[in-house]
Amino acid sequence: MTPAAAPPVSDLAATWQHVLLLHTRVENRLATALQRRHGIGLSEFRALGHLAASPTSELRMQELADKVGLNQSSVTRLVARLGTAGFAVRDLCPDDKRGVYTVLTEAGRTRHAEASRTYEETLEAALEEARRADPQLAAALTALSAHAS
Numbered sequence: 001m002t003p004a005a006a007p008p009v010s011d012l013a014a015t016w017q018h019v020l021l022l023h024t025r026v027e028n029r030l031a032t033a034l035q036r037r038h039g040i041g042l043s044e045f046r047a048l049g050h051l052a053a054s055p056t057s058e059l060r061m062q063e064l065a066d067k068v069g070l071n072q073s074s075v076t077r078l079v080a081r082l083g084t085a086g087f088a089v090r091d092l093c094p095d096d097k098r099g100v101y102t103v104l105t106e107a108g109r110t111r112h113a114e115a116s117r118t119y120e121e122t123l124e125a126a127l128e129e130a131r132r133a134d135p136q137l138a139a140a141l142t143a144l145s146a147h148a149s
Contacts, residue, residue: 048112051104
């Protein structure tokens with residue numbers, strides 16, 4: 001018995017698969033660079049960035065979870081790691097004792113600023129490498145760039 005042929009893949013689905021491949025490659029490069037050079041993971045970097053971008057340098061735990069794309073228990077562990085490193089502290093909301101905030105420390109702001117340079121350089125290099133290595137990824141990047149403008 002011969003196996004049935006796979007159904008044809010639409011152009012949209014094929015492009016999406018290339019975007020996912022690109023995403024995986026770039027995320028791995030970013031995670032490795034941030035860990036090696038700054039001792040933080042990609043989620044920690046992004047959490048610090050969201051805290052730094054907040055006008056008060058703090059976010060409710062659920063808000064941070066939503067911004068970083070983590071569930072409640074994962075963001076709790078992430079904030080614990082940031083706390084252990086001295087990059088953030090947890091604080092209770094004065095109006096609602098059930099509300100817990102994550103507050104950026106000066107050390108966290110500094111680490112994020114230092115790591116931002118690495119993030120940008122690595123992102124640029126990874127995207128350029130993808131462009132050169134795979135014409136389909138280059139086309140996906142071009143399409144994304146056109147929509148971002």
